[in-house]
Each structure stands twice: as structure tokens, then as C-alpha cells.
Amino acid sequence: MVENRLIQGRYRLLGTIGRGGMGEVWRARDEALGRQIAVKCLKPLGPRHEREFLDVLRERFRREARVAAALQHRGITVVHDFGEDQGTLFLVMELLTxxxxxxxxxxxxxxxxxxxxxxxxxxxxxxxxxxxxxxxxxxxxxxxxxxxxxxxxxxxxxxxxxxxxxxxxxxxxxxxxxxxxxxxxxxxxxxxxxxxxxxxxxxxxxxxxxxxxxxxxxxxxxxxxxxxxxxxxxxxxxxxxxxxxxxxxxxxxxxxxxxxxxxxxxxxxxxxxxxxxxxxxxxxxxxxxxxEGITPGSPAGPAHRPPRSVPSRAGTVLTDAWTGVGDPRSGDAAVAAGIASPAPPDDRRTALAARLAAGRALGEDGRYFEAHQIYAEVLAAQERTLGPDHPDTLDCRHHLARNLGRLGRLEDCRAMTWDVAAARARVLGAHHPDTLTTCYELGRVLGRLGKWAEALRTYQEVTAARTATLGPDHPDTLDARSEVGIGLGRLGRSAEALMLYHDLVAARTRTQGDDDPDTLRARHGLGVNLGRLGRWPEALAEAKEVAAARERVLGPDHPDTLVSLRETAVALGWLGRWDDALDRYRRVADARTRVLGAAHPDTLASQSDLAQCLEQLGRQDEAAALHRRIAALRRERATHRP
Missing domain, CATH: 1.10.510.10 (Transferase(Phosphotransferase) domain 1)
Incomplete structure (x- = not known):
């Protein structure tokens, strides 16, 4: 956006008031009424978005803006107008002093x-x-x-x-x-x-x-x-x-x-x-x-007690679910999935498969909301044309469930993943690779929900099934064994985890080599559990070797390298070697600042590690100054959060 731009021939932008993740807020003048206003401009929507998605977003914006404009109360910012100008969605509000x-x-x-x-x-x-x-x-x-x-x-x-x-x-x-x-x-x-x-x-x-x-x-x-x-x-x-x-x-x-x-x-x-x-x-x-005399003011309209529950649907804040009745994309599910006209069954399956692949690509690119829309559309079409238990339909449901986890909807992800695992077991068999892949994802979301006992049982079952069907050294089997080790560690069963990681390191080395990232990841788990068991000299030796190997293989600023460098510092601290630990903590903090930025949560955590190390060394003034800087960066981060 540029200063002095005229929006829709009426609202002249005079200067920015603030910026956030969604766009900018401008002080502006309503040329028709001659009054000062605020204009919130959502970031221009670039060509990376598909036209279908942009149409839905515009409709969503219009609905929510319409609801916001209908709210009339002295305690709510007045919304005067909204619209779109040259691809930029904008909202016209009262200018607050x-x-x-x-x-x-x-x-x-x-x-x-x-x-x-x-x-x-x-x-x-x-x-x-x-x-x-x-x-x-x-x-x-x-x-x-x-x-x-x-x-x-x-x-x-x-x-x-x-x-x-x-x-x-x-x-x-x-x-x-x-x-x-x-x-x-x-x-x-x-x-x-x-x-x-x-x-x-x-x-x-x-x-x-x-x-x-x-x-x-x-x-x-x-x-x-x-x-x-x-x-x-x-x-x-x-x-x-x-x-x-x-x-x-x-x-x-x-x-x-x-x-x-x-x-x-x-x-x-x-x-x-x-x-x-x-x-x-x-x-x-x-x-x-x-x-005296201060009151909160009376509502501009009749007071109503809210219902016991104002449900929040996926992607919905103010309005009815826009993916349901009245949705601009509703109608024939196959057309909603991107098919221009009815097609023969084989052609339709091919089109749906291509659409599903597009959703997966968006998910891998971190564009989870867009991926979610595609998965939902394809699933609706597949259920109509192929049936709910068709392998293609279950594949789409698997990816939709996984994407729910990426969107932070962990309970929804868990419930859907459980259903898909049961359906795949019924249709394909309990030991089918696709069934086990879904069970593996179920273990992942259970872990994220903190249900580590359930997650561990799930990973153990997947490991046993993969060992029987794929063999003990198959990469998928080893992946499941790695997750079992994590679960054991999370549950405080570090002695068992240590034995598992010893075997896993040997298997990874035998099948993938000394310097493979998966081998180094297993060695990292081995070192962590040595530390949990208080075997700090051994933990330190393992952490130093893994850090050096990861720096050589992945690079000095790779996240895994920095994790191992921090683990080295932790072991040094437990051994009372705080001067040596300080050097490692500082290297991690400097690297994360350089790569992620000063206010990134991982950077702030590293700076906090550094401050605590300074305290252990008796350098209280330096530690206090660093704590103040961390607090200032957190406040700055909160201030600029949309």
C-alpha cells in the first residue's frame, strides 16, 4: 500500500497507524463525508492462491465484515464500510484516539x-x-x-x-x-x-x-x-x-x-x-x-442472554459455517472438487487423485488451511462416487486427519485418525502398510496430546506388526522403534529406552551408515537417556560426537546440530564445567539469532539458557541484563502479534 492512495475512489490513505500479520491499519480521510477514519487493509492476496480459494475468502470476509458492521455498542469499534480494491480487502472503521x-x-x-x-x-x-x-x-x-x-x-x-x-x-x-x-x-x-x-x-x-x-x-x-x-x-x-x-x-x-x-x-x-x-x-x-458515576454504559440494543453454547466450527468465528448450506462452493461435490462437468468414473477418480495430490503439496508447503479445503472437497466427492470405505476415500480421510493436527485441532485429529485406522483394518487388514501408517499417525497425535502411555502402546503395536510383515531392519520398522524409545523416555522408563536405543543405533548404522541423519538421531536419543540416568560423562561424550557429526553432515546452523550442541552444554553443566557450557550455550543462541531472528521463541529459549549459565558463574549483572533483554523482546513480540 502507498500513502495518498485512493481506495474505491473515496478513502484516501494518509499514513500508517500500525502493522500486523494480516496487513496494515491506515489513518485515512473519507472524501465523501470529509471525516477522519481508519482503514484496515488486508495483505494483497498474491498469485499463490487459487481463484477458488480467493473467492471463498472474499465471501468469508464479506460475511464477517457484515456481522462486525451490524454490532452497535459504545464498547465496540464502529465498522462503517468494507470492500475490495485492486485485490486488497479493506475495512473502514472509526478512528480512535x-x-x-x-x-x-x-x-x-x-x-x-x-x-x-x-x-x-x-x-x-x-x-x-x-x-x-x-x-x-x-x-x-x-x-x-x-x-x-x-x-x-x-x-x-x-x-x-x-x-x-x-x-x-x-x-x-x-x-x-x-x-x-x-x-x-x-x-x-x-x-x-x-x-x-x-x-x-x-x-x-x-x-x-x-x-x-x-x-x-x-x-x-x-x-x-x-x-x-x-x-x-x-x-x-x-x-x-x-x-x-x-x-x-x-x-x-x-x-x-x-x-x-x-x-x-x-x-x-x-x-x-x-x-x-x-x-x-x-x-x-x-x-x-x-x-462515582462511572458506569459501563447500556447496550445499544435489547439485552439477550447468550445461549449456553455458541459453537465454533472449523474456520468460523462470527457466522454460520460457510462450508455448509449456502456455501458458494456447495452443490455437486465433484464440481466443488475442481471438476468442470460430470465425467466418467475412471476420469473422475483420476481428477480427484490429482486434486488430492495438490492438497498434499500445499500441506507440505505449510499452507494447511488451503490443504484442508481441498481435502474436505475431495472427500465429499469420493464418498459420493466411491463410497465411504473405498481405499481412495480412506486415503483422503487419512490426509485430512493429519492436516487437522497441523492446524492444531488435535482432538479432531485423534478422533478421525482412530476412525480411519479402524476402517482400514476392516477393509485392508490390520497389518496392511496403509493401516499401520494411520496407526503410526495415531501414536503421533496421542503424544502431542500428552497421552504417552496410549502413544507408547500404539507405537509398540505398529513396531510388532511392521517387524512381522516388513522385517526388523526395514526403515518403517526402525521409525516405529524410534518412536517407542521416545515414548519410554517420556514415561520415565529411561533404562528401557537406553537398551532400545543401543539396538536402534546398531540397526541404523548397519542399514544406513554412520553419518545418516537417522543414525545420528538415534545416537542423540541414546545420549539423552544416558543423561536421564545420571551417566553424565557418557552422555557428554555421546553428545559431543553427535554434535560434531551433525555439523559435518548437516551444517553448523542446522536445527539438529544446535540441539546436539545444547545437549553438550547441558551435560557440561551437570558436570560443573560451566565455563565450557557457556561457550556452547552462546554458540546456540548466536546461531538461532542469526537464522531465526532475535524474537523467535527458540532464540529466546536459548538466550534464557545463556542467562542461567551466567548466573551459575556468578555473573549476576550480565545475567540480569540478558533477562531484561529477553523480557523486552517478548513484549515486542506480543505487541506485534496480530
Missing amino acids: GRNLSQLLDDNRRQPLPVPDVIDIAEQVTAALAYTHGQAVVHRDLKPANIVRTADGTVKICDFGIARLGHDIGFTARLTGTGVAMGSPHYMSPEQIGAHPVDHRSDLYSLGCVLYELATGVPPFDLGDAWAVLVGHRDTAPTPPRSLRPDLPAAYERIMLQLLAKDPDERPRDADDLAKRLADARQDLALPAWT
């Missing part, structure tokens, strides 16, 4: 806001949520950067639905190495993380995270990396905020902890219920005189 809550915290040097400010913001946001939930609208990305306090003290929620389009366009941040689609990890509800159904109570959880940060200066789970944050939301009780902020009234601490309940049923029933609890808490306070 004020600061978002993340900026307010930064202005306050990340110190807690005054208690009256926290209370005022809580009440105003709650009123806005009561209205929107009454319209069956769930925000799903509530965070400080999406809440603005204007110059006159009014608090407004921004980006209802529009920010979530980033999932469709493909600019969502992802957890390194997991494929989990990320929104804003510090403010995500446990049900969002676990890919469970999401309703209005998810927004209440996110509001609890926001209020906790305003009251204490830090999010409820301010941990070392994005994955640790998500695990904290899912498994860890938050630190009571009064232990960080003693002057916070007990009634408000109680409300925050209720909002942060893991089980949605244990949170306030809805925003109306939350408003009542806030009103009761206010009555118990003797607040300063200037707070």
Missing part, C-alpha cells in the same frame, strides 16, 4: 495499572461482551492489543472476527515444530488449546487473562516459550494475583480466578453473570470520589 491496553502497560513500564482503572476496564469490557454474546458473536482473540481506551475513558473492543481471518490467509503464528495454529497464546482458553468446542465462556477466560495482566503487570502464565504458555493454560493453576499485587481487593482476585477456571462450567455463566459479580465487588469497596 487513545491507547490499546498493551500500550498502556508499556507506558506504565509494564507495572500494574491502578486498581480503579482495572475495575473500570473490567466493567466496560464486560458490558460489551454481554451485548455481543447476546448476538451469538464470539470474539475468540481477546487480548490487550485488541482493547482500546480512548481519550474520554471509553473502552472499546476491536477486531471482532476480522483478526481471525489471519488463520484463513495463512499469516497465523505457529509453534515451532508442532504445526499448532496459534492466535495469542498468553490469552487463549484451555478449550481453544485443546481444540475443544469454543463458546462465549472462552472470551470470559481471555478477559480473565487480560485483567490479571492489568492488575499484576504480567500475564497469568508468563513462561519461557509459547508451548510452555499453552501447557500452563491447560494444566497449571494460576498464581493468585494478590501474591503479586497485595493491594488488589480480595473480591476482584476471586473474580479473576473464577474467570481463569480450566473448566468452562466453573467460570461465570455468561457476561451478565460476570457484570453482577463485578457490581457486588464494587459495593464492597471505598473507591476514590472520581470513580
Whole structure:
């Protein structure tokens, strides 16, 4: 986008206000009405997207923008207009004069806001949520950067639905190495993380995270990396905020902890219920005189209690599921899959196979949302033309299930993978290679869900079946044995894991060679379990040899090389050789900064390792300075998160 551009002959762009993963926000002038406005321009959609996908995205944008424009409440940013200009989707909004809550915290040097400010913001946001939930609208990305306090003290929620389009366009941040689609990890509800159904109570959880940060200066789970944050939301009780902020009234601490309940049923029933609890808490306070008369405002329309569940469908935030009834691509499933006209069965199967291959290519390229659309379309066509149990149909379902995992929908992935494994066993046989491939994927998703006992049993069954049908040294058999070793280690059975890795290293060396990446991966697992058993001199020797081999074979900056270098540092630390460990930790941190960038989660984790090593060496000032830099980079990352 360029300054002074005229959008649709009406909105003149004057200067950028901010940038994010989805695009840019511009200060602009409505030439027809002569007023200042804000224009949010989604990033131009390049030629890498297929026309069919772009048509669906445009329709989705129009639907969500239409819903956002229909929301009329003093606590919600007004949407005036929306459309498309030269391939750029845009949204015209009121121009707010004020600061978002993340900026307010930064202005306050990340110190807690005054208690009256926290209370005022809580009440105003709650009123806005009561209205929107009454319209069956769930925000799903509530965070400080999406809440603005204007110059006159009014608090407004921004980006209802529009920010979530980033999932469709493909600019969502992802957890390194997991494929989990990320929104804003510090403010995500446990049900969002676990890919469970999401309703209005998810927004209440996110509001609890926001209020906790305003009251204490830090999010409820301010941990070392994005994955640790998500695990904290899912498994860890938050630190009571009064232990960080003693002057916070007990009634408000109680409300925050209720909002942060893991089980949605244990949170306030809805925003109306939350408003009542806030009103009761206010009555118990003797607040300063200037707070008298402050109210959250009344809804612009009739107040409705939200239904017990506002379901969140795949790819849906504000509107009905756009892949169902009324979808522009609905109709004949074969035509939806890219076939222009009815074709003979063999030709149709060929076309569907080609379409499936295109989906797989998109998935390998990291374009998981687009791949998902293709898989869903092909599956619908195959079920109509071939039947639900045809091997081609089951192959498509296998890939669709795997892609759900890449999108972070782990429970959906687990359920579908289980069904496909059972169907393939029934149709093809329990020991058929395709059946075992699906069982292998089932083990993978069980591990990602933390169900390691089930994952281990699954991998052991796959290993036994592959050994019987393919032989003990077949690469697929060895892959399954490797996963068994990981499962044993995860369950604390390191002695068994060590024996397995000894045999696996021998088999990999015999069949693939000393320097094959798979051989080196097995040796890495061997070294890790030596360390878990406290055999640190042996662990150090193994880690050093694997690091040197990986540097020679893969290169000094390859992720596997850096993992082995870090493992070397860990062993050195356990042996008390902190000076030597410092050199390795620094090399890892420098390499990740160079390759991934200073604010990447893996880089920040390496910098944290380095800081802890400095502390062990008694270099407290250097460690403290590094901790401050890490904290600043995390804040910067959070500020620029869409």
C-alpha cells in the first residue's frame, strides 16, 4: 500500500497507524463525508492462491465484515464500510484516539495499572461482551492489543472476527515444530488449546487473562516459550494475583480466578453473570470520589442472554459455517472438487487423485488451511462416487486427519485418525502398510496430546506388526522403534529406552551408515537417556560426537546440530564445567539469532539458557541484563502479534 492512495475512489490513505500479520491499519480521510477514519487493509492476496480459494475468502470476509458492521455498542469499534480494491480487502472503521491496553502497560513500564482503572476496564469490557454474546458473536482473540481506551475513558473492543481471518490467509503464528495454529497464546482458553468446542465462556477466560495482566503487570502464565504458555493454560493453576499485587481487593482476585477456571462450567455463566459479580465487588469497596458515576454504559440494543453454547466450527468465528448450506462452493461435490462437468468414473477418480495430490503439496508447503479445503472437497466427492470405505476415500480421510493436527485441532485429529485406522483394518487388514501408517499417525497425535502411555502402546503395536510383515531392519520398522524409545523416555522408563536405543543405533548404522541423519538421531536419543540416568560423562561424550557429526553432515546452523550442541552444554553443566557450557550455550543462541531472528521463541529459549549459565558463574549483572533483554523482546513480540 502507498500513502495518498485512493481506495474505491473515496478513502484516501494518509499514513500508517500500525502493522500486523494480516496487513496494515491506515489513518485515512473519507472524501465523501470529509471525516477522519481508519482503514484496515488486508495483505494483497498474491498469485499463490487459487481463484477458488480467493473467492471463498472474499465471501468469508464479506460475511464477517457484515456481522462486525451490524454490532452497535459504545464498547465496540464502529465498522462503517468494507470492500475490495485492486485485490486488497479493506475495512473502514472509526478512528480512535487513545491507547490499546498493551500500550498502556508499556507506558506504565509494564507495572500494574491502578486498581480503579482495572475495575473500570473490567466493567466496560464486560458490558460489551454481554451485548455481543447476546448476538451469538464470539470474539475468540481477546487480548490487550485488541482493547482500546480512548481519550474520554471509553473502552472499546476491536477486531471482532476480522483478526481471525489471519488463520484463513495463512499469516497465523505457529509453534515451532508442532504445526499448532496459534492466535495469542498468553490469552487463549484451555478449550481453544485443546481444540475443544469454543463458546462465549472462552472470551470470559481471555478477559480473565487480560485483567490479571492489568492488575499484576504480567500475564497469568508468563513462561519461557509459547508451548510452555499453552501447557500452563491447560494444566497449571494460576498464581493468585494478590501474591503479586497485595493491594488488589480480595473480591476482584476471586473474580479473576473464577474467570481463569480450566473448566468452562466453573467460570461465570455468561457476561451478565460476570457484570453482577463485578457490581457486588464494587459495593464492597471505598473507591476514590472520581470513580462515582462511572458506569459501563447500556447496550445499544435489547439485552439477550447468550445461549449456553455458541459453537465454533472449523474456520468460523462470527457466522454460520460457510462450508455448509449456502456455501458458494456447495452443490455437486465433484464440481466443488475442481471438476468442470460430470465425467466418467475412471476420469473422475483420476481428477480427484490429482486434486488430492495438490492438497498434499500445499500441506507440505505449510499452507494447511488451503490443504484442508481441498481435502474436505475431495472427500465429499469420493464418498459420493466411491463410497465411504473405498481405499481412495480412506486415503483422503487419512490426509485430512493429519492436516487437522497441523492446524492444531488435535482432538479432531485423534478422533478421525482412530476412525480411519479402524476402517482400514476392516477393509485392508490390520497389518496392511496403509493401516499401520494411520496407526503410526495415531501414536503421533496421542503424544502431542500428552497421552504417552496410549502413544507408547500404539507405537509398540505398529513396531510388532511392521517387524512381522516388513522385517526388523526395514526403515518403517526402525521409525516405529524410534518412536517407542521416545515414548519410554517420556514415561520415565529411561533404562528401557537406553537398551532400545543401543539396538536402534546398531540397526541404523548397519542399514544406513554412520553419518545418516537417522543414525545420528538415534545416537542423540541414546545420549539423552544416558543423561536421564545420571551417566553424565557418557552422555557428554555421546553428545559431543553427535554434535560434531551433525555439523559435518548437516551444517553448523542446522536445527539438529544446535540441539546436539545444547545437549553438550547441558551435560557440561551437570558436570560443573560451566565455563565450557557457556561457550556452547552462546554458540546456540548466536546461531538461532542469526537464522531465526532475535524474537523467535527458540532464540529466546536459548538466550534464557545463556542467562542461567551466567548466573551459575556468578555473573549476576550480565545475567540480569540478558533477562531484561529477553523480557523486552517478548513484549515486542506480543505487541506485534496480530
